[in-house]
Amino acid sequence: MAKFKRKIVQVLTAIITNGYLPGFIKGDIYRGNLKRFCVPGLNCYSCPGALGSCPIGSLQAVIGSAKYQISFYVLGTIAFIGTLLGRFVCGWLCPFGLIQELLHKIPSKKVRISSKNPAKYSKYLILLVFVIILPMFVVNVLGMGDPFFCKYICPAGTLEAGIPLVIMNPSLRQAIGFIFSWKVFLLILTIIASVFIARPFCRFICPLGAIYGLFNPISLYKLEVSSEKCIKCNKCTKTCPISIETYKTPNSPECVRCGKCIGACPTQAICSSFGFKEKEERPKEIEIN
Amino acid sequence: MKKGLRWILLIASIGSILIGVYREEVLTVLVKAINICLECVGIG
Numbered sequence: 001m002a003k004f005k006r007k008i009v010q011v012l013t014a015i016i017t018n019g020y021l022p023g024f025i026k027g028d029i030y031r032g033n034l035k036r037f038c039v040p041g042l043n044c045y046s047c048p049g050a051l052g053s054c055p056i057g058s059l060q061a062v063i064g065s066a067k068y069q070i071s072f073y074v075l076g077t078i079a080f081i082g083t084l085l086g087r088f089v090c091g092w093l094c095p096f097g098l099i100q101e102l103l104h105k106i107p108s109k110k111v112r113i114s115s116k117n118p119a120k121y122s123k124y125l126i127l128l129v130f131v132i133i134l135p136m137f138v139v140n141v142l143g144m145g146d147p148f149f150c151k152y153i154c155p156a157g158t159l160e161a162g163i164p165l166v167i168m169n170p171s172l173r174q175a176i177g178f179i180f181s182w183k184v185f186l187l188i189l190t191i192i193a194s195v196f197i198a199r200p201f202c203r204f205i206c207p208l209g210a211i212y213g214l215f216n217p218i219s220l221y222k223l224e225v226s227s228e229k230c231i232k233c234n235k236c237t238k239t240c241p242i243s244i245e246t247y248k249t250p251n252s253p254e255c256v257r258c259g260k261c262i263g264a265c266p267t268q269a270i271c272s273s274f275g276f277k278e279k280e281e282r283p284k285e286i287e288i289n
Numbered sequence: 290m291k292k293g294l295r296w297i298l299l300i301a302s303i304g305s306i307l308i309g310v311y312r313e314e315v316l317t318v319l320v321k322a323i324n325i326c327l328e329c330v331g332i333g
Contacts, residue, residue, distance in 0.1 A: 028325075035322035036315045045322040046329045053322040057329065061321035062314050073309020073318065079302035083295060150329045157329035165330055172325075172332060180331035218294055276292045 006092055014095035023048030027168025038077045041094030042208050046161035056208050057150050064135035064145035078211055086219030087212045090202050091256035096156040097202055103194035111196045115244045115254045119204050127207035155187040198241035213253030221274045223250035229269035236261035
């Protein structure tokens, strides 16, 4: 039931954040005031249906502009959402996360990669280099930097914006070249990887997931494990698509809050909560004979 | 400890958003978002 509820929220969020239907008909994008605001998940603002702005695209746009070096507005927005929800956004509110999950449902041999695999740190490197350093320092004569992550990496942009706009727009079709082919190649790689590995983009590439992950240990939305009930059977780790040892690290930066561990726990030791309060653990009673 | 940190982060993030609005960063976001981002598409 919880799994079904999450899927409904994911689909509804994808529809609401990409609800500008004329865009898909005309091959154009929404140009209204809602685009002042960032959506919580990674959703390209050049998707024909996008009603809001992508936080990572916006961050690069402000950093790469001639006027600013840093974006208080976008970083503040990400920090606010991160403090409230952490990577709950990835598991429940991100359209590209939903796409990867649907691809992973395609029947095939699945590859499990440990949550301790050092490849998880690559997303922090991408955040630092492609989202912050390059747009800030590699600038043209006007002092403007490119959004390097969007330009050279982001497969969500290729899928949600690049392909639909190029199909529907003859002038854009004429302008495509090597970078478009490179981005389509990365998209195909992401699609193939998603069939075999759970959420490969979220785990190894996504700079937004990297930021939200840092908030997981302190966000208001959190997982809690009762040490009284936990029998350390490791079922949570086996059920977790990212192989997190939930009973040891319930608020790991890698956890996308899918909640599968909650349903899998045979003793109901794992629960989620939202708020400032920490669950108080009662010390185990010691039997004295 | 964590409770205090959460409050600090919430207040700091709201403050940061307000500073960004005051500095008119929102306009930069809006201008970028209402024009087709050629880099996102894979052309720019």
